[in-house]
Amino acid sequence: MEKIVLAADLGGTNLRMAAVDREGKVVFRNRMSTPSHGRLEDIISAIYSVIEESKRELEGRYEFAAFGAAVPAIVNSQEGKILRSPNLPELNNFDFATRFYSDLGIPVVLENDANAAAVGENWKGASQGVRNSIHVTLGTGVGGGIIIDGTLLRGVDGTAGEIGHIAVEPDGHPCGCGSIGCVEQYASASAIVRLARSLMADHPESMLRSHLDITPLEVYEAGMKGDALSLEVFRLVGRYLGIALGGLVNVLNPEAIVIGGGASAGWILFIDHLEQEIKRRAFPHPAERVRLMRSELGDDAGILGAAYLASEKFAGSDRT
Amino acid sequence: MEKIVLAADLGGTNLRMAAVDREGKVVFRNRMSTPSHGRLEDIISAIYSVIEESKRELEGRYEFAAFGAAVPAIVNSQEGKILRSPNLPELNNFDFATRFYSDLGIPVVLENDANAAAVGENWKGASQGVRNSIHVTLGTGVGGGIIIDGTLLRGVDGTAGEIGHIAVEPDGHPCGCGSIGCVEQYASASAIVRLARSLMADHPESMLRSHLDITPLEVYEAGMKGDALSLEVFRLVGRYLGIALGGLVNVLNPEAIVIGGGASAGWILFIDHLEQEIKRRAFPHPAERVRLMRSELGDDAGILGAAYLASEKFAGSDRT
Numbered sequence: 001m002e003k004i005v006l007a008a009d010l011g012g013t014n015l016r017m018a019a020v021d022r023e024g025k026v027v028f029r030n031r032m033s034t035p036s037h038g039r040l041e042d043i044i045s046a047i048y049s050v051i052e053e054s055k056r057e058l059e060g061r062y063e064f065a066a067f068g069a070a071v072p073a074i075v076n077s078q079e080g081k082i083l084r085s086p087n088l089p090e091l092n093n094f095d096f097a098t099r100f101y102s103d104l105g106i107p108v109v110l111e112n113d114a115n116a117a118a119v120g121e122n123w124k125g126a127s128q129g130v131r132n133s134i135h136v137t138l139g140t141g142v143g144g145g146i147i148i149d150g151t152l153l154r155g156v157d158g159t160a161g162e163i164g165h166i167a168v169e170p171d172g173h174p175c176g177c178g179s180i181g182c183v184e185q186y187a188s189a190s191a192i193v194r195l196a197r198s199l200m201a202d203h204p205e206s207m208l209r210s211h212l213d214i215t216p217l218e219v220y221e222a223g224m225k226g227d228a229l230s231l232e233v234f235r236l237v238g239r240y241l242g243i244a245l246g247g248l249v250n251v252l253n254p255e256a257i258v259i260g261g262g263a264s265a266g267w268i269l270f271i272d273h274l275e276q277e278i279k280r281r282a283f284p285h286p287a288e289r290v291r292l293m294r295s296e297l298g299d300d301a302g303i304l305g306a307a308y309l310a311s312e313k314f315a316g317s318d319r320t
Numbered sequence: 321m322e323k324i325v326l327a328a329d330l331g332g333t334n335l336r337m338a339a340v341d342r343e344g345k346v347v348f349r350n351r352m353s354t355p356s357h358g359r360l361e362d363i364i365s366a367i368y369s370v371i372e373e374s375k376r377e378l379e380g381r382y383e384f385a386a387f388g389a390a391v392p393a394i395v396n397s398q399e400g401k402i403l404r405s406p407n408l409p410e411l412n413n414f415d416f417a418t419r420f421y422s423d424l425g426i427p428v429v430l431e432n433d434a435n436a437a438a439v440g441e442n443w444k445g446a447s448q449g450v451r452n453s454i455h456v457t458l459g460t461g462v463g464g465g466i467i468i469d470g471t472l473l474r475g476v477d478g479t480a481g482e483i484g485h486i487a488v489e490p491d492g493h494p495c496g497c498g499s500i501g502c503v504e505q506y507a508s509a510s511a512i513v514r515l516a517r518s519l520m521a522d523h524p525e526s527m528l529r530s531h532l533d534i535t536p537l538e539v540y541e542a543g544m545k546g547d548a549l550s551l552e553v554f555r556l557v558g559r560y561l562g563i564a565l566g567g568l569v570n571v572l573n574p575e576a577i578v579i580g581g582g583a584s585a586g587w588i589l590f591i592d593h594l595e596q597e598i599k600r601r602a603f604p605h606p607a608e609r610v611r612l613m614r615s616e617l618g619d620d621a622g623i624l625g626a627a628y629l630a631s632e633k634f635a636g637s638d639r640t
Contacts, residue, residue, distance in 0.1 A: 074603055083605050132476045146571070148468055155573020156452045159606050166567035167601060170488060170560075179566070179601045240490075244567075246499070247486035251466070251568070253475020281487060281499045283394055285403050286479050 003065040004058070005314070006051060007307035009113065009299075010034065010043070010071045012087040012140070016299075017050040019058055020307035024124045026300075028057050040090045044099070051104070066107040067100060068310030070116035070302040077158030080110040086176060087140070109309045111152075113137075113302045115161050117260060117295075118145025119152050120305030125297040126258045133256040134248055135295075136163055136241070138263035141176075142184040146252065152309075164188070166244040186240035189216040189263040195233045203229035216263055223269045231269065238270035242277020249282040249290050260295025267294055323385040324378070325634070326371060327627035329433065329619075330354065330363070330391045332407040332460070336619070337370040339378055340627035344444045346620075348377050360410045364419070371424070386427040387420060388630030390436035390622040397478030400430040406496055407460070429629045431472075433457070433622045435481045437580060437615075438465025439472050440625030445617040446578045453576040454568055455615075456483055456561070458583035461496075462504040465625075466572065472629075484508070486564040506560035509536040509583040515553045523549035536583055543589045554589035561590070562597020569602040569610050580615025587614055 004027060009016045011034060018029040030053050035042035047069075055064070073085035080097020097108040111119070118135035127133045131150050137143035144163025146153040153160045164184035165177050172181025173194070185191055196208055196219050206229035207222050208214055223230035245257060259267070271292065279287045295301060324347060329336045331354060338349040350373050355362035367389075375384070393405035400417020417428040431439070438455035447453040451470050457463035464483025466473040473480045484504035485497050492501025493514070505511055516528055516539045526549035527542050528534055543550035565577060579587070591612065599607045615621060 074605060076605075084603070144571070148473065153468065153572070155606065156575040157573055157605060157609060159603065160571060160573035162570035162603060165570045165601075165603065167488070167563050168490060170563050177603060243487050243490050247564075247567070248571070250482035250485045251464070251480060252473070253477055253480035255476040281485075283404070283479065283482065283485065283497060285394060285396075285477060286475065289477060 001061065001063040003314070004062045005307050005310040006054060006064055006067045007303045007310060008047060008050070008067070008069045009116070009302040009306065010047070010069060010088070011113070012072060015046055015050060016303055017054060018303050018307065019054050019062065019064075020304065020311075022311060024304060024307070027062065028054055030054060034088070038090050040094060043088070043090065047100075048103075064106055066109065066310035066314040067104055068109040068111070068116075068306035068308075068313075069096065070111055070113040070306040071096070072113050074159050074162070075110050075112050077109070077111050077115075077154055080108060082110070083159065107310070107313045109306070109313050111306060111309055112143070112145075112161065114143025115145040115152055116305030116309065117143070117301035118147055118161070118258075118305065119308050120297055120301035120303070121258050121260065121295055122147050122150075123308045124304055125301060126293040126295055127256050130256045132252065132254045133258060134163070134245065134252060134254050135258045135260070136245070137261035138188060138259065139261040140189050142188045143261070148252075163244065163248065166247065168240045168243045183240055183244040187237045187263075192216040192219050192233055192237065192263060192266070195236055196229060199229055199232055203232070206230070216266075220266045220269065223266070234266055234269035235273045237266065238273025239277050241270070242274045243281060245274070246278045246281025246287075249278055249286045253286045254290055256291045256293050258293045258295055260298065260301055264295060321381065321383040323634070324382045325627050325630040326374060326384055326387045327623045327630060328367060328370070328387070328389045329436070329622040329626065330367070330389060330408070331433070332392060335366055335370060336623055337374060338623050338627065339374050339382065339384075340624065340631075342631060344624060344627070347382065348374055350374060354408070358410050360414060363408070363410065367420075368423075384424075384426055386429065386630035386634040387424055388429040388431070388626035388628075388633075389416065390431055390433040390626040391416070392433050394479050394482070395430050395432050397429075397431050397435075397474055400428060402430070403479065427630070427633045429626070429633050431626060431629055432463070432465070432481065434463025435465040435472055435474075436625030436629065437463070437621035438467055438481070438578075438625065439628050440617055440621035440623070441578050441580065441615055442467050443628045444624050445621060446613040446615055447576050450576045452572065452574045453578060454483070454565065454572060454574050455578045455580070456565070457581035458508060458579065459581040460509050462508045463581070468572075483564065483568070486567065488560045488563040503560055503564040507557045507583075512536040512539050512553055512557065512583060512586070515556055516549060519549055519552055523552070526550070536586075540586045540589065543586070551589065554586055555593045557586065558590035558593025559597050562594045563601060565594070566598045566601025566607075569598055569606045573606045574610055576611045576613055578613045578615055580618065580621055584615060
């Protein structure tokens, strides 16, 4: 029987599962809403139920060789443990790999969702064939993953890649992580809304003025119609992302920066400002060298990355 | 005959040379002043003259297997080319490896001085046995080198590691690199003097007041005597270094940060502020994990690093 891996992407809203073959082809996929009762066992049960559905569907045709999971958390990927999960706090300190390994009997790989997305894009997406790249996920927060010489940078405990928590304003806006002025506070979907609100007083003419609850999509749509407030918001997104990434270009000398996540929909409104800021901040050689790319896999980046890491584990070799 | 490598550390003031065996033992060393006439050929001649002296001294006992050089410049270490050398501009665009290889007939390795220092400390200094570390050199500028999984991080062209040019004040002091508010402007020897001058008006009681030309050493000595202005300068050094390194702790999850260079003499005056700022900025797990260490090799870090890289080149294997 052909061996395939199971890959899960656990988000705050949805739990997505896919059975992925060695070539990166999804042979089956399913999903359900992420249980929101705040109980760990509910999330575990949900994961089992999507796994069971996959098993029933693929029985007799495929053998599951490993299970990879991407989670919105700081994880110790060496040990397969969740350390801190701000959006799903019931997962804090959960020993994910041990639990699922003991029940499933196959190797289990756990990774931070933005790290998994970096691996996915490097395997099947925008940065295929690129050995050194930075991946930024602009979602509710700002996630990151770094590929060095074809391999995900994990650091000593596997918590590396937290690009969203580089300070860009030393005395800036408080961040959920406990620090101050992190780039996440200036370039995430939540930041787009916060910036729009905070600039409203200077822009009485803005078409966002009539909106009670502003969404990032509305700021984007207003920007596309030329709304000055919205354009200023995306200028700031590009500028602050450029301050963080300009420093990383000096430190890492990458070949590519791949930008994905929901808020990367605003690409056309921030990319020139981002590029300009990187050129202004970084040394000429690495600044000229780095290419800015848009994610190609969208929502599938994390699940494909989790699948890659799982298949790497069972194959026991680097397939990059 | 036993094989040894030649290693040079070319600084703005001194050119230092050592013949180093496989175990890292210096079997011969010499030095001369770096020619300051601004002519490339003068520097090349100076390097040849210290090499010739080493050869004469060691003739018949050792065979030179490779030549490694550490230079104060942005280099393309893959190609052995100097790209930009702010302190010795006569070296700009000099194809170092090709020139010395054609004359010496042995493999030539070129590396940025702070990168070489990182390798040296990792081989024989503070971070021996540590697989993931950040190395900061506080000199006239702020240099950096990063070791990932036992290997120097070079990036796609070999310009990686420029930690000194991470922005810590987005609209701060102009930097020699062309950017604004780089940590080099807040934590180098030059920054110590600049900060002391700029804070003078607030500290009419300072014992530095009577000095015409303040040196970093004087600021340190005044700080050790409790001078409030000097203590404030080192608080700022620690704070800004902590902003840059706190971000890198989140991004790289290193096991150690090693701090060296002349201005690291002020260690006792800035280390608590630095540690506090890292803890305030970085996620709890990586912040708890990272150890702050002082360089152990001092001036020899760069030369030993260059020797290691040269011996790695001729041995053709990673000896970490």
